[in-house]
Amino acid sequence: MKFYYSPGSRSSTVLWMLEEVGAPYDIELINLKAGAQRSPEYLAINPMGKVPAIAHNGAVVTETAAICCYLADAFPHAGLAPAIGDPLRGPYLKWLFYAPSCIEPAMIENAANIELTPRGMTGWGSYDRVMATLRGAVGKASPYLLGERFTTADVVIGATLRFGMSFKTIPELPEFVAYAERLEERPALQRQIAIEADYARQITG
Ligand SMILES: N[C@@H](CCC(=O)N[C@@H](CS)C(=O)NCC(=O)O)C(=O)O
Known part of the structure:
Protein backbone atom coordinates (compact mmCIF):
# COMPACT_ATOMS: atom_id res chain seq x y z
CA MET A 1 0.00 0.00 0.00
CA LEU A 80 -12.45 -1.65 13.35
CA ALA A 81 -15.88 -1.72 11.66
CA PRO A 82 -19.18 -3.32 12.66
CA ALA A 83 -20.12 -5.79 9.91
CA ILE A 84 -22.94 -5.13 7.44
CA GLY A 85 -26.08 -6.34 9.23
CA ASP A 86 -24.79 -5.38 12.69
CA PRO A 87 -27.10 -2.68 14.15
CA LEU A 88 -23.99 -0.71 15.16
CA ARG A 89 -23.17 -0.28 11.45
CA GLY A 90 -25.79 2.51 11.28
CA PRO A 91 -24.34 4.83 13.94
CA TYR A 92 -20.85 3.85 12.79
CA LEU A 93 -21.48 5.17 9.26
CA LYS A 94 -23.30 8.21 10.63
CA TRP A 95 -20.19 9.30 12.56
CA LEU A 96 -17.88 8.66 9.60
CA PHE A 97 -19.97 10.94 7.41
CA TYR A 98 -20.70 13.46 10.16
CA ALA A 99 -17.07 14.60 10.40
CA PRO A 100 -16.61 15.85 6.80
CA SER A 101 -20.24 16.83 6.15
CA CYS A 102 -21.12 18.60 9.42
CA ILE A 103 -18.13 19.19 11.72
CA GLU A 104 -15.70 20.46 9.07
CA PRO A 105 -17.98 22.99 7.34
CA ALA A 106 -19.31 24.20 10.72
CA MET A 107 -15.74 24.73 11.97
CA ILE A 108 -14.74 26.60 8.84
CA GLU A 109 -17.85 28.80 8.80
CA ASN A 110 -17.27 29.65 12.45
CA ALA A 111 -13.52 30.26 12.09
CA ALA A 112 -14.09 32.48 9.04
CA ASN A 113 -16.68 34.42 11.03
CA ILE A 114 -19.27 34.30 8.27
CA GLU A 115 -22.88 33.22 8.43
CA LEU A 116 -24.27 31.51 5.38
CA THR A 117 -27.97 31.86 4.65
CA PRO A 118 -30.58 30.48 4.38
CA ARG A 119 -29.81 28.28 7.38
CA GLY A 120 -32.15 25.55 6.22
CA MET A 121 -29.78 24.92 3.32
CA THR A 122 -26.64 24.53 5.41
CA GLY A 123 -26.54 20.79 5.94
CA TRP A 124 -24.66 21.16 9.22
CA GLY A 125 -27.36 23.40 10.74
CA SER A 126 -25.08 25.65 12.72
CA TYR A 127 -21.77 25.53 14.59
CA ASP A 128 -23.62 25.57 17.92
CA ARG A 129 -25.87 22.66 16.94
CA VAL A 130 -22.92 20.62 15.72
CA MET A 131 -20.95 21.27 18.92
CA ALA A 132 -23.99 20.44 21.10
CA THR A 133 -24.58 17.20 19.16
CA LEU A 134 -20.94 16.22 19.49
CA ARG A 135 -20.86 17.13 23.15
CA GLY A 136 -23.89 14.89 23.80
CA ALA A 137 -22.41 11.91 21.92
CA VAL A 138 -18.85 12.25 23.18
CA GLY A 139 -20.10 12.83 26.75
CA LYS A 140 -21.89 9.47 26.55
CA ALA A 141 -18.94 7.64 24.94
CA SER A 142 -18.22 4.78 27.29
CA PRO A 143 -15.42 4.60 26.64
CA TYR A 144 -15.86 4.89 22.86
CA LEU A 145 -18.53 6.35 20.58
CA LEU A 146 -20.17 2.97 19.96
CA GLY A 147 -19.69 1.75 23.52
CA GLU A 148 -17.11 -0.83 24.58
CA ARG A 149 -15.83 -1.27 21.07
CA PHE A 150 -13.23 1.02 19.52
CA THR A 151 -13.99 1.61 15.82
CA THR A 152 -12.92 3.73 12.89
CA ALA A 153 -15.62 6.21 13.97
CA ASP A 154 -13.38 7.03 16.96
CA VAL A 155 -10.42 7.58 14.63
CA VAL A 156 -12.35 9.97 12.38
CA ILE A 157 -14.26 11.86 15.10
CA GLY A 158 -11.37 11.70 17.57
CA ALA A 159 -8.84 13.03 15.06
CA THR A 160 -11.24 15.82 14.03
CA LEU A 161 -11.73 16.83 17.67
CA ARG A 162 -7.99 16.72 18.43
CA PHE A 163 -7.25 18.76 15.30
CA GLY A 164 -10.02 21.28 16.08
CA MET A 165 -8.97 21.72 19.71
CA SER A 166 -5.31 22.18 18.75
CA PHE A 167 -6.25 24.92 16.25
CA LYS A 168 -8.82 26.41 18.67
CA THR A 169 -11.64 25.88 16.17
CA ILE A 170 -13.30 23.48 18.62
CA PRO A 171 -13.65 24.46 22.29
CA GLU A 172 -11.78 22.42 24.90
CA LEU A 173 -14.98 21.24 26.59
CA PRO A 174 -14.39 18.76 29.46
CA GLU A 175 -16.17 15.97 27.50
CA PHE A 176 -13.94 16.52 24.44
CA VAL A 177 -10.74 16.68 26.49
CA ALA A 178 -11.58 13.52 28.47
CA TYR A 179 -12.39 11.60 25.26
CA ALA A 180 -9.19 12.81 23.55
CA GLU A 181 -7.18 11.74 26.61
CA ARG A 182 -8.73 8.25 26.46
CA LEU A 183 -7.85 8.01 22.76
CA GLU A 184 -4.28 9.15 23.46
CA GLU A 185 -3.80 6.00 25.54
CA ARG A 186 -3.97 3.95 22.33
CA PRO A 187 -0.52 2.75 21.20
N1 LIG B 1 -11.85 16.68 1.86
C1 LIG B 1 -10.45 16.31 1.95
C2 LIG B 1 -9.68 17.52 2.36
C3 LIG B 1 -8.19 17.32 2.19
C4 LIG B 1 -7.42 18.60 2.43
O1 LIG B 1 -7.99 19.71 2.43
N2 LIG B 1 -6.11 18.48 2.61
C5 LIG B 1 -5.27 19.64 2.79
C6 LIG B 1 -4.34 19.43 3.98
S1 LIG B 1 -5.23 19.25 5.49
C7 LIG B 1 -4.40 19.83 1.57
O2 LIG B 1 -3.97 18.87 0.95
N3 LIG B 1 -4.12 21.10 1.24
C8 LIG B 1 -3.21 21.43 0.17
C9 LIG B 1 -3.80 22.35 -0.85
O3 LIG B 1 -5.03 22.52 -0.89
O4 LIG B 1 -3.02 22.89 -1.62
C10 LIG B 1 -10.27 15.16 2.95
O5 LIG B 1 -11.09 15.02 3.84
O6 LIG B 1 -9.31 14.41 2.80
Whole structure:
Protein backbone atom coordinates (compact mmCIF):
# COMPACT_ATOMS: atom_id res chain seq x y z
CA MET A 1 0.00 0.00 0.00
CA LYS A 2 1.23 3.47 -0.82
CA PHE A 3 0.22 6.34 1.45
CA TYR A 4 0.51 9.93 0.21
CA TYR A 5 1.16 11.91 3.33
CA SER A 6 2.15 15.31 4.65
CA PRO A 7 2.69 15.96 8.37
CA GLY A 8 0.37 18.40 10.14
CA SER A 9 -2.50 17.79 7.75
CA ARG A 10 -5.63 15.69 7.50
CA SER A 11 -3.38 12.82 6.44
CA SER A 12 -2.53 12.43 10.16
CA THR A 13 -5.96 10.81 10.59
CA VAL A 14 -5.10 8.16 7.99
CA LEU A 15 -1.67 7.64 9.54
CA TRP A 16 -3.37 6.85 12.86
CA MET A 17 -5.82 4.55 11.05
CA LEU A 18 -2.98 2.71 9.30
CA GLU A 19 -1.28 2.19 12.64
CA GLU A 20 -4.54 0.80 14.08
CA VAL A 21 -4.92 -1.57 11.10
CA GLY A 22 -1.34 -2.83 11.31
CA ALA A 23 -0.95 -3.62 7.57
CA PRO A 24 2.35 -2.65 5.91
CA TYR A 25 2.44 0.63 4.03
CA ASP A 26 4.98 2.89 2.33
CA ILE A 27 4.81 6.61 2.87
CA GLU A 28 5.27 8.94 -0.07
CA LEU A 29 5.90 12.34 1.40
CA ILE A 30 3.98 15.13 -0.31
CA ASN A 31 5.53 18.33 0.93
CA LEU A 32 2.60 20.76 0.91
CA LYS A 33 4.83 23.71 1.76
CA ALA A 34 6.90 23.00 -1.36
CA GLY A 35 3.74 22.68 -3.50
CA ALA A 36 4.26 18.95 -4.24
CA GLN A 37 0.48 18.45 -4.17
CA ARG A 38 0.27 20.36 -7.47
CA SER A 39 2.88 18.30 -9.36
CA PRO A 40 1.49 16.53 -12.46
CA GLU A 41 2.43 13.17 -10.89
CA TYR A 42 0.40 13.83 -7.77
CA LEU A 43 -2.52 15.42 -9.63
CA ALA A 44 -2.79 12.11 -11.52
CA ILE A 45 -3.39 10.47 -8.10
CA ASN A 46 -5.72 13.13 -6.70
CA PRO A 47 -6.93 15.76 -9.17
CA MET A 48 -7.98 17.84 -6.13
CA GLY A 49 -4.30 18.34 -5.33
CA LYS A 50 -4.90 17.40 -1.70
CA VAL A 51 -3.62 14.87 0.79
CA PRO A 52 -4.27 12.24 1.98
CA ALA A 53 -4.57 9.52 -0.65
CA ILE A 54 -3.80 5.83 -0.69
CA ALA A 55 -3.15 3.37 -3.51
CA HIS A 56 -3.98 -0.23 -2.65
CA ASN A 57 -4.68 -3.29 -4.81
CA GLY A 58 -5.10 -1.17 -7.94
CA ALA A 59 -7.50 1.30 -6.27
CA VAL A 60 -6.77 4.91 -5.44
CA VAL A 61 -8.82 6.25 -2.55
CA THR A 62 -8.96 9.91 -1.52
CA GLU A 63 -10.99 11.78 1.14
CA THR A 64 -9.95 11.10 4.72
CA ALA A 65 -13.14 9.50 6.03
CA ALA A 66 -13.56 7.39 2.87
CA ILE A 67 -9.97 6.13 3.17
CA CYS A 68 -10.52 5.18 6.83
CA CYS A 69 -13.79 3.42 5.95
CA TYR A 70 -12.04 1.60 3.07
CA LEU A 71 -9.16 0.46 5.29
CA ALA A 72 -11.50 -0.86 8.00
CA ASP A 73 -13.33 -2.97 5.39
CA ALA A 74 -10.18 -4.05 3.51
CA PHE A 75 -8.54 -5.30 6.73
CA PRO A 76 -11.42 -6.84 8.71
CA HIS A 77 -9.03 -8.74 11.01
CA ALA A 78 -8.38 -5.39 12.74
CA GLY A 79 -12.01 -5.38 13.92
CA LEU A 80 -12.45 -1.65 13.35
CA ALA A 81 -15.88 -1.72 11.66
CA PRO A 82 -19.18 -3.32 12.66
CA ALA A 83 -20.12 -5.79 9.91
CA ILE A 84 -22.94 -5.13 7.44
CA GLY A 85 -26.08 -6.34 9.23
CA ASP A 86 -24.79 -5.38 12.69
CA PRO A 87 -27.10 -2.68 14.15
CA LEU A 88 -23.99 -0.71 15.16
CA ARG A 89 -23.17 -0.28 11.45
CA GLY A 90 -25.79 2.51 11.28
CA PRO A 91 -24.34 4.83 13.94
CA TYR A 92 -20.85 3.85 12.79
CA LEU A 93 -21.48 5.17 9.26
CA LYS A 94 -23.30 8.21 10.63
CA TRP A 95 -20.19 9.30 12.56
CA LEU A 96 -17.88 8.66 9.60
CA PHE A 97 -19.97 10.94 7.41
CA TYR A 98 -20.70 13.46 10.16
CA ALA A 99 -17.07 14.60 10.40
CA PRO A 100 -16.61 15.85 6.80
CA SER A 101 -20.24 16.83 6.15
CA CYS A 102 -21.12 18.60 9.42
CA ILE A 103 -18.13 19.19 11.72
CA GLU A 104 -15.70 20.46 9.07
CA PRO A 105 -17.98 22.99 7.34
CA ALA A 106 -19.31 24.20 10.72
CA MET A 107 -15.74 24.73 11.97
CA ILE A 108 -14.74 26.60 8.84
CA GLU A 109 -17.85 28.80 8.80
CA ASN A 110 -17.27 29.65 12.45
CA ALA A 111 -13.52 30.26 12.09
CA ALA A 112 -14.09 32.48 9.04
CA ASN A 113 -16.68 34.42 11.03
CA ILE A 114 -19.27 34.30 8.27
CA GLU A 115 -22.88 33.22 8.43
CA LEU A 116 -24.27 31.51 5.38
CA THR A 117 -27.97 31.86 4.65
CA PRO A 118 -30.58 30.48 4.38
CA ARG A 119 -29.81 28.28 7.38
CA GLY A 120 -32.15 25.55 6.22
CA MET A 121 -29.78 24.92 3.32
CA THR A 122 -26.64 24.53 5.41
CA GLY A 123 -26.54 20.79 5.94
CA TRP A 124 -24.66 21.16 9.22
CA GLY A 125 -27.36 23.40 10.74
CA SER A 126 -25.08 25.65 12.72
CA TYR A 127 -21.77 25.53 14.59
CA ASP A 128 -23.62 25.57 17.92
CA ARG A 129 -25.87 22.66 16.94
CA VAL A 130 -22.92 20.62 15.72
CA MET A 131 -20.95 21.27 18.92
CA ALA A 132 -23.99 20.44 21.10
CA THR A 133 -24.58 17.20 19.16
CA LEU A 134 -20.94 16.22 19.49
CA ARG A 135 -20.86 17.13 23.15
CA GLY A 136 -23.89 14.89 23.80
CA ALA A 137 -22.41 11.91 21.92
CA VAL A 138 -18.85 12.25 23.18
CA GLY A 139 -20.10 12.83 26.75
CA LYS A 140 -21.89 9.47 26.55
CA ALA A 141 -18.94 7.64 24.94
CA SER A 142 -18.22 4.78 27.29
CA PRO A 143 -15.42 4.60 26.64
CA TYR A 144 -15.86 4.89 22.86
CA LEU A 145 -18.53 6.35 20.58
CA LEU A 146 -20.17 2.97 19.96
CA GLY A 147 -19.69 1.75 23.52
CA GLU A 148 -17.11 -0.83 24.58
CA ARG A 149 -15.83 -1.27 21.07
CA PHE A 150 -13.23 1.02 19.52
CA THR A 151 -13.99 1.61 15.82
CA THR A 152 -12.92 3.73 12.89
CA ALA A 153 -15.62 6.21 13.97
CA ASP A 154 -13.38 7.03 16.96
CA VAL A 155 -10.42 7.58 14.63
CA VAL A 156 -12.35 9.97 12.38
CA ILE A 157 -14.26 11.86 15.10
CA GLY A 158 -11.37 11.70 17.57
CA ALA A 159 -8.84 13.03 15.06
CA THR A 160 -11.24 15.82 14.03
CA LEU A 161 -11.73 16.83 17.67
CA ARG A 162 -7.99 16.72 18.43
CA PHE A 163 -7.25 18.76 15.30
CA GLY A 164 -10.02 21.28 16.08
CA MET A 165 -8.97 21.72 19.71
CA SER A 166 -5.31 22.18 18.75
CA PHE A 167 -6.25 24.92 16.25
CA LYS A 168 -8.82 26.41 18.67
CA THR A 169 -11.64 25.88 16.17
CA ILE A 170 -13.30 23.48 18.62
CA PRO A 171 -13.65 24.46 22.29
CA GLU A 172 -11.78 22.42 24.90
CA LEU A 173 -14.98 21.24 26.59
CA PRO A 174 -14.39 18.76 29.46
CA GLU A 175 -16.17 15.97 27.50
CA PHE A 176 -13.94 16.52 24.44
CA VAL A 177 -10.74 16.68 26.49
CA ALA A 178 -11.58 13.52 28.47
CA TYR A 179 -12.39 11.60 25.26
CA ALA A 180 -9.19 12.81 23.55
CA GLU A 181 -7.18 11.74 26.61
CA ARG A 182 -8.73 8.25 26.46
CA LEU A 183 -7.85 8.01 22.76
CA GLU A 184 -4.28 9.15 23.46
CA GLU A 185 -3.80 6.00 25.54
CA ARG A 186 -3.97 3.95 22.33
CA PRO A 187 -0.52 2.75 21.20
CA ALA A 188 -1.46 3.33 17.53
CA LEU A 189 -2.17 7.01 18.18
CA GLN A 190 1.07 7.32 20.13
CA ARG A 191 2.96 5.80 17.17
CA GLN A 192 1.24 8.22 14.79
CA ILE A 193 2.31 11.18 16.93
CA ALA A 194 5.95 9.94 16.95
CA ILE A 195 6.05 9.25 13.18
CA GLU A 196 4.47 12.63 12.53
CA ALA A 197 7.10 14.41 14.62
CA ASP A 198 9.90 12.73 12.60
CA TYR A 199 8.39 13.80 9.28
CA ALA A 200 7.71 17.32 10.53
CA ARG A 201 11.41 17.58 11.45
CA GLN A 202 12.41 16.31 7.97
CA ILE A 203 10.30 18.99 6.29
CA THR A 204 11.46 21.87 8.45
CA GLY A 205 15.06 20.59 8.43
N1 LIG B 1 -11.85 16.68 1.86
C1 LIG B 1 -10.45 16.31 1.95
C2 LIG B 1 -9.68 17.52 2.36
C3 LIG B 1 -8.19 17.32 2.19
C4 LIG B 1 -7.42 18.60 2.43
O1 LIG B 1 -7.99 19.71 2.43
N2 LIG B 1 -6.11 18.48 2.61
C5 LIG B 1 -5.27 19.64 2.79
C6 LIG B 1 -4.34 19.43 3.98
S1 LIG B 1 -5.23 19.25 5.49
C7 LIG B 1 -4.40 19.83 1.57
O2 LIG B 1 -3.97 18.87 0.95
N3 LIG B 1 -4.12 21.10 1.24
C8 LIG B 1 -3.21 21.43 0.17
C9 LIG B 1 -3.80 22.35 -0.85
O3 LIG B 1 -5.03 22.52 -0.89
O4 LIG B 1 -3.02 22.89 -1.62
C10 LIG B 1 -10.27 15.16 2.95
O5 LIG B 1 -11.09 15.02 3.84
O6 LIG B 1 -9.31 14.41 2.80
